[in-house]
Amino acid sequence: MKKYKKTYNLYTAWNYEREVEDMNRKSERGWHLIRGKSFSHKYEYNPEVCYRYQLDYQPGLTEPGRYLETYYEQGWEMVGKTFNGWYYFRKLYDPSRPKEQYKLYTDTESLKEMNGRWVKIATALILVYLVFFVIRLVHFISRPTYMTAAQLAMFLFIAGVFAHGILLMRNPKKKKTSVVDYVLGFLFFAVLIGGTIGNLMLLNKRPHSNCDFCADYYMPIPKTQEEWVMLNTMEVKYSDNYFLDLKISAEQPVNFQILDDAGETVYTAKEADYMEKNCRLRLKKGTYRIYLSDFEGGRLSLTYSLE
Amino acid sequence: MKKSEPMSESYYYILLCLSKGPNHGYGIMQMTEKLSGGEVTIGSGTMYGATGNMMKKGWIQEIISNEPGLERKRLYTLTESGREALRAEISRLKRMLANTEEV
Numbered sequence: 001m002k003k004y005k006k007t008y009n010l011y012t013a014w015n016y017e018r019e020v021e022d023m024n025r026k027s028e029r030g031w032h033l034i035r036g037k038s039f040s041h042k043y044e045y046n047p048e049v050c051y052r053y054q055l056d057y058q059p060g061l062t063e064p065g066r067y068l069e070t071y072y073e074q075g076w077e078m079v080g081k082t083f084n085g086w087y088y089f090r091k092l093y094d095p096s097r098p099k100e101q102y103k104l105y106t107d108t109e110s111l112k113e114m115n116g117r118w119v120k121i122a123t124a125l126i127l128v129y130l131v132f133f134v135i136r137l138v139h140f141i142s143r144p145t146y147m148t149a150a151q152l153a154m155f156l157f158i159a160g161v162f163a164h165g166i167l168l169m170r171n172p173k174k175k176k177t178s179v180v181d182y183v184l185g186f187l188f189f190a191v192l193i194g195g196t197i198g199n200l201m202l203l204n205k206r207p208h209s210n211c212d213f214c215a216d217y218y219m220p221i222p223k224t225q226e227e228w229v230m231l232n233t234m235e236v237k238y239s240d241n242y243f244l245d246l247k248i249s250a251e252q253p254v255n256f257q258i259l260d261d262a263g264e265t266v267y268t269a270k271e272a273d274y275m276e277k278n279c280r281l282r283l284k285k286g287t288y289r290i291y292l293s294d295f296e297g298g299r300l301s302l303t304y305s306l307e
Numbered sequence: 308m309k310k311s312e313p314m315s316e317s318y319y320y321i322l323l324c325l326s327k328g329p330n331h332g333y334g335i336m337q338m339t340e341k342l343s344g345g346e347v348t349i350g351s352g353t354m355y356g357a358t359g360n361m362m363k364k365g366w367i368q369e370i371i372s373n374e375p376g377l378e379r380k381r382l383y384t385l386t387e388s389g390r391e392a393l394r395a396e397i398s399r400l401k402r403m404l405a406n407t408e409e410v
Contacts, residue, residue, distance in 0.1 A: 056352055063359070066369070069381055070358070071351040073333035089351075098345065104352030109315050113356055 003045035005031065010039065012185040013118055014165040014175070016055045016086070023053035027093070036080025036088035051090040052102040057118050059085030076104070115169045122162045122169075129159040143278060145241045147202050154195040161188045202238065208307035209234040209290065214300070221254070221295040228257075228293040234306060239284045245305045248274040251298030258306075261286040270294065281306075314396045317349050317357050322385065322393040325367060329384040332358065358383060366392050 011019040023033050023041075030047040054076070061067055068078060071089060080088035091102060105111040133155040140148040161184065168175050209232045221229055236242070248254060250272050258267040258281070266288065267281055292302070314322075320339040324330055330338065332354050339347050349357070361367045366389030372380040385393070 054352075066359075066381060067355055070332045070355045073331065074336060074351045074354075076351055098348065100348035100350065103348075104350045106348045106350035106353045107315055107317050110317065110350075110353040110356045114352065 004034075005043050005045075007041045007043070008039055009041060010186055010189055012165060012181070012188065013057075013086075013122075014168040015181065015185065016057075017175070020053050020055055023088075023090075024051075027051045027053065027090075033088065033090065034079055036082075036086075038082040038084070038086075050093040052093045053079075054089045054091075054102070054104045056087045056089065056104055057085055057114050058087055059117060059121060061085070071104075074101075115172070119166050119169050122166050126159045126162045126166075129155045129162075133159070143241070143243050144280075147199075147206070147240055150195075150202075151199055154191055154199070157191055158188070158195075205237040206307070207234050207236055208305070210305035210307075211290075211303070213302045216299050217295060217297045220297045221293050223294045225293075228291040231290045231292060234288045234290070236283045236285055236288060239282075242281050242283050242306060244276065244279040244281055245303075246274065246276040246279070247303045248272070248301075250295070250300040250302070252296040254295040254300055254302070255291075255293045256302065256304070257291045257293065259289050259291065260284070261288075313399065314392075315357075316347055317353050318361065319393075319396060320347055320349065321354075321357055321361065321383075322366065322389060322396075325383055325385040326390065326393060329370060329372075329382040331372075331380055331382050335383070361389065364392075365389070 009019075009022075023036075026033070026043060027050050030045055031043040032046060032049070032051050033041050033053060034044045035042040058067065071078065075091045076089040077091070078087060079090050089104065093102065100106050105114060133152060136148055136151050136155065140152060164184070211231050213231065221227070244258075244267065246256065246269065248256060248269070248271055253270050253272045255268065255270040257265055257269075260266050260283075266283065267279070269276065290304075290306075292300075320342070321335055323342070324335045324338045327338075332351075336349050336354060339349055358367065362369065365386055367383045368386055370382050370384050372382045
């Protein structure tokens with residue numbers, strides 16, 4: 001009966017040699033990779049044979065037929081492929097044969113070409129993240145929120161890690177299997193996946209309330225709280241800076257007011273003609289109510305947006 | 308004719324093997340090992356990249372074999388400009404060797 005096992009692992013692209021070494025070591029102990037994927041490996045147990053493994057990076061392979069034929073002819077069996085263009089190969093190991101026969105790239109020039117393919121893609125990704133960074137930075141300058149600050153930090157971190165990877169891919173001599181690099185690799189995936197999901201969740205949970213309102217009041221709105229007009233309520237799911245744009249144009253001054261859960265006034269403006277842009281409000285988690293009050297009557301037109 | 312860049316060992320041996328007639332990747336690799344007495348090995352990744360690049364340069368062409376036993380197998384064949392590139396490299400190497408002996 002055949003024995004199998006599955007492992008979950010994280011390897012960064014610039015440390016692909018480490019992945020190869022790990023697969024070779026496991027094969028020497030009888031566990032042979034039979035399916036390689038980005039984050040998981042499947043192994044089969046057979047103590048009688050030993051394989052040597054190699055990884056190849058071929059994103060956007062244009063001639064898959066010629067590719068696999070060339071590898072197959074030299075005894076390479078493909079045992080996996082990742083979504084982003086890494087291919088896993090293995091060859092039965094015979095210690096009497098020269099070492100070079102267990103390498104896919106036998107000269108520095110072609111190895112550089114392979115590393116160069118990764119560098120090219122990583123450079124494009126850095127540029128994409130830098131564009132995101134600049135777009136969010138512009139937004140941050142006009143409306144500084146903690147959410148945007150977290151996004152900026154994430155974009156910068158991702159671009160930084162790719163830059164670090166490019167440096168190592170281009171100067172393989174600088175590579176060393178250090179704990180720092182392992183931690184960095186782990187952190188990178190955590191930030192990339194956790195950060196992206198977290199960001200989308202925060203964005204999705206972010207409330208916004210707006211209103212475009214115009215009416216003729218024949219009766220006044222009194223000062224007593226029981227008779228105020230409630231325009232809206234807004235549910236704030238997490239504490240952050242929120243921004244208010246407000247425009248009042250009325251025949252008489254009117255009181256525009258935002259109250260929190262406890263009934264405390266967070267914002268108030270009593271004007272007949274008023275314009276406010278980008279007013280920063282530090283709001284905690286809770287329900288906020290937006291009221292109009294203390295208006296003697298007449299035409300009232302009001303626009304606001306809070307987000 | 309523009310001055311040609313020195314060729315990598317793998318490129319040179321691939322062209323050299325093909326000058327004897329069409330061959331497939333594995334055949335080129337075996338012939339290279341035999342010619343060089345095991346000194347030069349061309350791995351599959353290197354072979355795929357080099358043949359791809361040389362097809363782009365127009366030095367070699369892909370043909371499908373119809374020989375018995377090798378039906379439908381991919382073979383590479385040298386083009387006229389490939390032969391020219393090889394000739395240029397050989398004369399460069401000869402010149403270097405001659406210069407070395409002079410010194």
